[in-house]
Amino acid sequence: MIPPAFDYVRPDTLEEAVRVLAEAGEEAKVLAGGQSLLPLLRLRLAFPELVVDVGRIPGLRGVREDGDTLVIGALTTHHDVVHDPLVRRYAGLLAQATETVADPAVRHRGTLGGSLAHADPAGDLPAVALALDAELVAVGPGGRRSVPAGEFFADYLQTALAPDELLVEVRVPEREGWGFRYEKFHRVSQSWAMVGVAALVRRADGRIAEARIGLTNMGPTPLRATAAEQALAGAADPGAVARAAGSAAEGTRPSRDASASPEYRAHLARVLTERAVLAAAGTG
Amino acid sequence: MTHISVTVDGTVYEDEVEPRLLLVHYLRDRLGLTGTPVGCDTSNCGACTVELDGMSVKSCTVLAVQADGGEVTTVQGLARDGAWTPLQRAFHERHALQCGYCTPGMIMAARDLLRENPHPTSGEVRQALEGNLCRCTGYQNIVRAVLAAAEETTGETAGQDSAAGDGASGRRTASGQEVTA
Ligand SMILES: Cc1cc2nc3c(=O)[nH]c(=O)nc-3n(C[C@H](O)[C@H](O)[C@H](O)COP(=O)(O)OP(=O)(O)OC[C@H]3O[C@@H](n4cnc5c(N)ncnc54)[C@H](O)[C@@H]3O)c2cc1C
Ligand code: FES
Ligand code: FES
Numbered sequence: 306m307i308p309p310a311f312d313y314v315r316p317d318t319l320e321e322a323v324r325v326l327a328e329a330g331e332e333a334k335v336l337a338g339g340q341s342l343l344p345l346l347r348l349r350l351a352f353p354e355l356v357v358d359v360g361r362i363p364g365l366r367g368v369r370e371d372g373d374t375l376v377i378g379a380l381t382t383h384h385d386v387v388h389d390p391l392v393r394r395y396a397g398l399l400a401q402a403t404e405t406v407a408d409p410a411v412r413h414r415g416t417l418g419g420s421l422a423h424a425d426p427a428g429d430l431p432a433v434a435l436a437l438d439a440e441l442v443a444v445g446p447g448g449r450r451s452v453p454a455g456e457f458f459a460d461y462l463q464t465a466l467a468p469d470e471l472l473v474e475v476r477v478p479e480r481e482g483w484g485f486r487y488e489k490f491h492r493v494s495q496s497w498a499m500v501g502v503a504a505l506v507r508r509a510d511g512r513i514a515e516a517r518i519g520l521t522n523m524g525p526t527p528l529r530a531t532a533a534e535q536a537l538a539g540a541a542d543p544g545a546v547a548r549a550a551g552s553a554a555e556g557t558r559p560s561r562d563a564s565a566s567p568e569y570r571a572h573l574a575r576v577l578t579e580r581a582v583l584a585a586a587g588t589g
Numbered sequence: 590m591t592h593i594s595v596t597v598d599g600t601v602y603e604d605e606v607e608p609r610l611l612l613v614h615y616l617r618d619r620l621g622l623t624g625t626p627v628g629c630d631t632s633n634c635g636a637c638t639v640e641l642d643g644m645s646v647k648s649c650t651v652l653a654v655q656a657d658g659g660e661v662t663t664v665q666g667l668a669r670d671g672a673w674t675p676l677q678r679a680f681h682e683r684h685a686l687q688c689g690y691c692t693p694g695m696i697m698a699a700r701d702l703l704r705e706n707p708h709p710t711s712g713e714v715r716q717a718l719e720g721n722l723c724r725c726t727g728y729q730n731i732v733r734a735v736l737a738a739a740e741e742t743t744g745e746t747a748g749q750d751s752a753a754g755d756g757a758s759g760r761r762t763a764s765g766q767e768v769t770a
Contacts, residue, residue, distance in 0.1 A: 306630055313591055313608030313654055336655075343650045344632045346609070356608065360655065384644070408720025409701060410635065413644040414651065494719040495633065 308346035315358040319444060319471065322359050327446045327469040329355045335471065336360065337380060340407070340415035341423045365418075365473055368392055375477040379418025384409070386417055396477045398485035398503055402433045405487065408495040418472045421457070424464045424526070426560070427497040429489060431458055432519030432527035436503040439477045445470035461525035483507050484585035488577040489521070492564065498522050499565050500573040502530075502553070504581035512541045513586060523557040523574055532556065533578055543583060550579035593657040597622065598666025606653045613637045613648035615656075616663060624665040625693055628722070635721030638694035639663045645701035647720070664693035667700075676700055676738040685734035687725035694721050699735045708739055 311334075316322040326333050334353035336342055337360060345351040359365070365380040368389045375395050377386065386392055386403045393400045406412060406420070406429050420430040421441060434441070434454040441452045443466055457465050466472060489501040501521030507514045516537040518530040536549035559570035590605040597620060606615060616622040616639070627649055628636030637649045640662040648661075667674045676696055679685070686692045695718065702709060702717035709717065714735045715728070723731060 307611070307614070308609040310607065310609055313652075315654075336652075339652065339655065340632070340650060343611075343652070347611075347630060347632075347649070358655065408635070409717055410638055410645045410647045410698065410720050411632070411650070414646055494716070 306347050306349060308343070309349060309352050311346075311353050312355045313358065314355065315361060317362070319362055319365070319473065322357060322362060322471060323444060323446055323469060325355075325357055326471070329357070331468050333357050333468065335422070337419035337422075338382065338414040338416040340411050341419060341425070359471060370479075371476070373479045375479055377417055377475045377477065379422075379472045379474055380416050381418075383407070383412035383415045383417065383420075387412065395479035395481065396437060398437060398487060398505055399430070399433050399477070401485065402429045402487035402489075402501075402503060405429055405489045405498075405501075411495075417475055421475065422464060422466060422472050424458050424462050425497070426461060426525055426527070427499075427522045429487065429498055429501055429503075429521055432501060432521040433487065433503045434475065434477075434519075435527050435529055436505050436517045436519035437477050437480070438517070439475050441472055442474045442476060443470040444473050449473075451476070455529075458526040480505065484587065486581040486584035488581040488584070490573050490577060500559070500570050500577060502574065502577040502581040504578065504585040506537075506582060506585040508586060512539055513537050513546070513582070514539075516582060516585075518553070518578060518582070520553070520557060520574055523554065523559045523570060525558065525560075528557055530555075530557075530574070530578060537582060546582050546586070547579050550575050550582060553578035591654050591657075593654055595653070595656045595658070596660040598661070598663055604653075608652060608654050610653045611649055612639070612641075612646075612651040612653050612656050612661070615653035616648060616661070622663050622665055625663050626690055628690060628694075633720075633722065634691070635694040635698060635718075636691050638697040638721065640697060640701070645698050662697075664696055667696070674700075674738075675742045676703070676735070679734040679738040679741065680731075683730050683734040683737055685726065685730040691721060691723040691725075695723065695731055699731075699738070702735070703739055709735070711736060 332354035336356045336358045365378045368377050368391045383403045383406050420428050439454045441457050452465050484506045487503050489498045498521045503519040505517040516534050520528045530553045532552040532555040533549050540546050554571035554574040559567040594603050616625050626636045628634035632650045638645050639648045642659050698721050711732050714732045
């Protein structure tokens with residue numbers, strides 16, 4: 306379908322973008338890669354009066370290091386994230402999960418910031434941001450602030466961003482020596498996750514010393530599998546991992562839709578957690 | 590209306606467009622380049638795949654205003670002086686199409702793959718075409734055609750033919766008028 310009519314601006318600077326957003330209030334929508342917003346517009350599920358295209362604002366794309374933190378510009382495309390040597394070295398989980406997002410053409414345009422700001426419960430990258438303990442940096446009329454991933458995702462498609470705030474960068478603590486794995490269950494390779502599990506594992510003395518697990522599509526927001534994380538500490542063999550993974554769905558609120566029931570999603574969370582942790586423990 | 594200037598298959602076009610106009614509709618309805626079809630409403634099928642600034646995109650999921658200043662290559666811009674590229678020839682020779690609706694998108698996506706990976710395995714070809722649906726062939730011959738094109742040429746000629754099309758280059762408006770500026 307043809308999108309509803311809207312006005313369009315393409316600010317050249319961050320300051321100008323924030324000013325335009327502040328003036329337009331709730332009626333404006335930010336456009337980054339457009340790979341979620343344009344499908345919504347085409348299906349006439351969104352009716353913004355003004356679309357603010359931030360796609361060409363300089364300085365918001367690319368990856369750099371700041372001490373032992375990886376700083377990824379919000380406009381960095383999925384394609385660039387997958388191929389970036391710094392991301393692959395210090396946040397391999399993010400590169401691996403991003404490679405499962407959609408298909409090559411979508412990954413050429415879709416952005417990391419857009420995926421996080423869109424906050425789709427089936428989106429792969431929010432759970433990864435949680436597992437990686439990322440900080441999301443926003444800029445608005447009041448200046449700059451940093452929000453931990455754990456506080457960023459508020460509800461279904463809702464984040465801590467105000468309508469006049471832009472997500473500008475994603476800061477990820479560098480992790481070397483951690484094993485990682487993103488396990489995604491979906492019916493065809495370009496589709497969204499029915500359930501996804503993002504696992505990070507640090508091993509010491511032949512045991513799992515610490516595990517961090519993010520869950521995709523197990524509730525209206527991404528979640529940590531806290532009970533399983535605690536049970537995994539000290540696990541020394543596959544049996545112990547399997548037992549710990551049994552609590553992966555505790556405290557979750559998975560939805561029912563055409564592809565899965567809540568019970569089936571809980572089952573998937575347990576199975577995928579076991580697979581992801583075993584794989585992560587092997588890649589460390 | 591927003592002014593855009595965009596190069597399509599080697600020709601520069603200057604136009605006033607509504608911001609909501611999708612790139613695919615600009616190509617088809619304004620420029621008459623109907624070689625790029627629309628196969629879905631959900632950004633899933635990939636039939637509309639073109640190249641924007643050297644990378645494959647779904648032209649139904651890009652606004653024409655986002656292509657302002659950019660360079661677009663459609664399937665119609667691949668052949669030179671009427672001679673097909675190795676990929677086009679391989680699709681023809683290996684019977685990689687039946688109705689042909691998915692073919693422009695398949696060729697544009699495969700071209701993108703061969704540029705990044707000139708010698709893919711069949712698994713890599715399938716992975717690279719994950720965003721392109723075919724309702725007819727069962728994909729086997731599409732994969733064979735891409736592998737054949739990769740084999741026939743170096744990745745350079747299979748994937749990197751530049752945007753020059755059959756038509757004369759120059760600056761034109763949507764109605765085909767040459768402009769000078
Ligand atoms: C066919 C298809 C399959 C897909 N499959 C998957 C999948 O398997 N997994 C997955 O995770 N995703 C999937 N996606 C979505 C894809 O990852 C999108 O790229 C992503 O969700 C949005 O990023 P974007 O840059 O395109 O954002 P846009 O579409 O431009 O914007 C999305 C939303 O975020 C807001 N926004 C964007 N950037 C900012 C910013 N910097 N600051 C504030 N707000 C901002 C916009 O206002 C809008 O509300 C798929 C998309 C398609 C079309
Ligand atoms: S028409 Fe563009 S993806 Fe189907
Ligand atoms: S040949 Fe008919 S859809 Fe592919």
